Amino acid sequence: GENVEQHPSTLSVQEGDSAVIKCTYSDSASNYFPWYKQELGKGPQLIIDIRSNVGEKKDQRIAVTLNKTAKHFSLHITETQPEDSAVYFCAADSNQFYFGTGTSLTVIP
Amino acid sequence: GAVVSQHPSWVICKSGTSVKIECRSLDFQATTMFWYRQFPKQSLMLMATSNEGSKATYEQGVEKDKFLINHASLTLSTLTVTSAHPEDSSFYICSVTGGGLAGIAYEQYFGPGTRLTVT
Numbered sequence: 001g002e003n004v005e006q007h008p009s010t011l012s013v014q015e016g017d018s019a020v021i022k023c024t025y026s027d028s029a030s031n032y033f034p035w036y037k038q039e040l041g042k043g044p045q046l047i048i049d050i051r052s053n054v055g056e057k058k059d060q061r062i063a064v065t066l067n068k069t070a071k072h073f074s075l076h077i078t079e080t081q082p083e084d085s086a087v088y089f090c091a092a093d094s095n096q097f098y099f100g101t102g103t104s105l106t107v108i109p
Numbered sequence: 110g111a112v113v114s115q116h117p118s119w120v121i122c123k124s125g126t127s128v129k130i131e132c133r134s135l136d137f138q139a140t141t142m143f144w145y146r147q148f149p150k151q152s153l154m155l156m157a158t159s160n161e162g163s164k165a166t167y168e169q170g171v172e173k174d175k176f177l178i179n180h181a182s183l184t185l186s187t188l189t190v191t192s193a194h195p196e197d198s199s200f201y202i203c204s205v206t207g208g209g210l211a212g213i214a215y216e217q218y219f220g221p222g223t224r225l226t227v228t
Contacts, residue, residue, distance in 0.1 A: 034216065043202050043219035044153070046110055089152060097143075097217060099152045 002027040004092050006100025013080050014108050021103045023090035024072040032093035033066060033073045037086045038102075044089060048075070080107045111205050111218035112136045119224040122193055130188045130223045132203030138183035139205035143217065144176075147200040159186040159203075193227045200224055 003026040013019050023033075031052035036044035050057045050064045050073065057064050061080075066073040077084055085107045090100040112135040122128050132142055140161050145153040157178050158166045165178035175197075177189040190197055204217040 032215075036219070041222070041224070043113075043115075043204075043222045046216060046218060049216065093215075096155060096158070101152050102150075 002030060002092055002094040002098040004090060004098045004100045006090050006103060008103060009101065010104045010106075012106045012108060015080060015082060017080055019075075019077045019080050019084070019105055019107075021075045021088055021090070021105070022072060023074070023092075023100050024070075025092040025094075025098070026071065027092065027094040028068075028071065030092040030094040030098075033064070034091050034093075034097075035062075035064060035075045036089045036091065038089065039086045047088075077105075080105075082107050082109050110216065111139070113203065113205055113218055113220040115201075115203060115220035115223050117223060118221060119226075121226045121228060124194055124227055125192055127189055127191045128193055128225060130190075130201055130203075130225075132186045132188070132205075132220055134184045134205045137205075139186075140183060141206045142180060142186040143204045143206075144178060144186075144188050145202045145204065145219075147202060147222075149200075153202065156188075190225065193225070195227045198225055198227045 006023045034049035037047045038044045048062050048064050050066050061078045063076040088103045091097045114133045116131045142159040144156045146156050147153050155168050156171045159178045159180040161180045167173045180186040200222050202222040204219040206215045
């Protein structure tokens, strides 16, 4: 089955700086890669996703890049704000969603 | 995206009792819903896939007789934890697919989760 690895597990940045979270996957058949934000005590919220026929996608301060050859994809958050503090999960779709282990992002005011 | 609700948001029950958790898709008909379990500071673990009108498909290691899933309509799936024990205490989250044809990727939208504590 698919194996998704996510790094780093924790990340602290100053407000206004950028944050980058990286994921790798093992199944070359995976073709959909969503990112979720989960706040404490809440369900995951889909924030951005990318399909295998696209290399990059951007939505305001959030962007995702995909390198299918290397089997890795990354989440980029620019101009971070305290409300971006949460746990972020990547996932790869290979018949079912396989989630990364999560990254706890803290944005320091 | 899809709007998904769960009820209750939290529940405390005594060991040996059963607890039912509801997952509702509020704004579209979901033929498939998923049930996940999440322990503190850990990732989501898929428990089962709930298909409307048919039996749920359970992941390896998940006891189907303990975690009963019913997907009776296109907007409602229920998870019943039977004879609950303290080790069943966890955060249970459902999700619904955003649609898509077989072989094409689909989005998953999650409910707010249900915190179960078994004493």
